[in-house]
Amino acid sequence: MDVNGAVIVLTGAGSGIGAELGRRFAAAGAGRLVLTDLDGEAVQAVAEQIGPVAQAERLDVTDEAAVAGCVRRVLDQHGRIDLFCSNAGVATGDGLAAGEEIWQRAWQVHVLAHVYAARAVLPAMIAAGGGYLLNTASAAGLLSGPGDAPYTVTKHAAVALAEWIAYSYAEHNIRISVLCPMGVDTPLLRTGLRAGALGARAVAASGEVLSVGQVADAVLRGLAEESFLILPHPQVGKFWAGKAADIDRWLAGVADLVSRADRAAD
Numbered sequence: 001m002d003v004n005g006a007v008i009v010l011t012g013a014g015s016g017i018g019a020e021l022g023r024r025f026a027a028a029g030a031g032r033l034v035l036t037d038l039d040g041e042a043v044q045a046v047a048e049q050i051g052p053v054a055q056a057e058r059l060d061v062t063d064e065a066a067v068a069g070c071v072r073r074v075l076d077q078h079g080r081i082d083l084f085c086s087n088a089g090v091a092t093g094d095g096l097a098a099g100e101e102i103w104q105r106a107w108q109v110h111v112l113a114h115v116y117a118a119r120a121v122l123p124a125m126i127a128a129g130g131g132y133l134l135n136t137a138s139a140a141g142l143l144s145g146p147g148d149a150p151y152t153v154t155k156h157a158a159v160a161l162a163e164w165i166a167y168s169y170a171e172h173n174i175r176i177s178v179l180c181p182m183g184v185d186t187p188l189l190r191t192g193l194r195a196g197a198l199g200a201r202a203v204a205a206s207g208e209v210l211s212v213g214q215v216a217d218a219v220l221r222g223l224a225e226e227s228f229l230i231l232p233h234p235q236v237g238k239f240w241a242g243k244a245a246d247i248d249r250w251l252a253g254v255a256d257l258v259s260r261a262d263r264a265a266d
């Protein structure tokens with residue numbers, strides 16, 4: 001996947017990882033960047049900072065008609081979409097007691113939004129001879145996210161969906177990467193840390209919190225290599241293999257991490 005000259009759509013581009021990906025894709029010579037976010041003002045500001053290659057649109061990724069409309073407009077204006085990045089995400093900080101609405105929201109933003117994007121964009125990509133999806137999940141989707149059950153469960157589903165798309169559409173030259181970082185210094189993590197949330201503390205205790213620039217470096221490398229898994233924290237691959245090799249040992253290790261994070265908060 002060469003981003004140079006590519007027509008790229010990004011969701012959740014008004015902040016954090018998405019905004020940085022927009023800046024880095026522009027620096028790497030993207031032909032057109034369509035930056036979208038639920039927060040229309042924030043994404044407009046990011047597009048203005050990037051310059052004329054970028055355009056901004058307010059888009060709620062949980063609204064299938066709106067996602068399809070956005071894809072149609074980009075295809076009308078620019079003729080093709082080479083890369084669609086489903087990146088929007090929300091942390092909940094909740095456990096089993098999270099209300100129905102919170103569980104549904106996590107499912108909609110982390111899973112159904114990826115389904116809506118793929119449904120909207122794949123026909124045009126297939127007709128064009130191929131295309132690329134970049135779906136942001138999380139290390140919580142391979143390992144786990146202590147303190148946030150709706151986030152963990154739906155990020156696992158996001159990884160499963162990406163795997164499913166990878167093998168189901170390979171014959172149509174549709175390629176897909178799934179981005180699975182641990183802690184990244186963005187408002188999503190900072191808000192949790194400020195609130196003293198267990199999930200955010202456990203993330204900070206389990207490895208280096210990366211800058212959005214470090215994550216963008218990993219994404220550009222992963223896209224160039226067309227790697228299915230993009231792991232800005234390489235140790236996630238080792239932890240994932242360890243989990244598969246001995247789940248009981250792995251669960252005991254996470255339980256220990258949770259109790260250390262709890263003790264550190266006292």
Ligand SMILES: NC(=O)c1ccc[n+]([C@@H]2O[C@H](COP(=O)([O-])OP(=O)(O)OC[C@H]3O[C@@H](n4cnc5c(N)ncnc54)[C@H](O)[C@@H]3O)[C@@H](O)[C@H]2O)c1
Nearest residue numbers: 012014015016017038060061087088089138183184186188
């Ligand atoms: N920050 C971390 O530690 C971390 C770690 C692993 C994975 N991630 C994932 O990275 C992605 C980006 O998160 P971030 O850390 O940059 O957080 P962020 O809060 O800075 O950015 C997330 C963006 O998504 C947008 N968004 C939320 N709901 C939306 C909706 N319904 N429609 C459209 N946009 C919506 C928000 O407005 C926000 O601009 C998320 O999927 C997140 O789960 C983050």
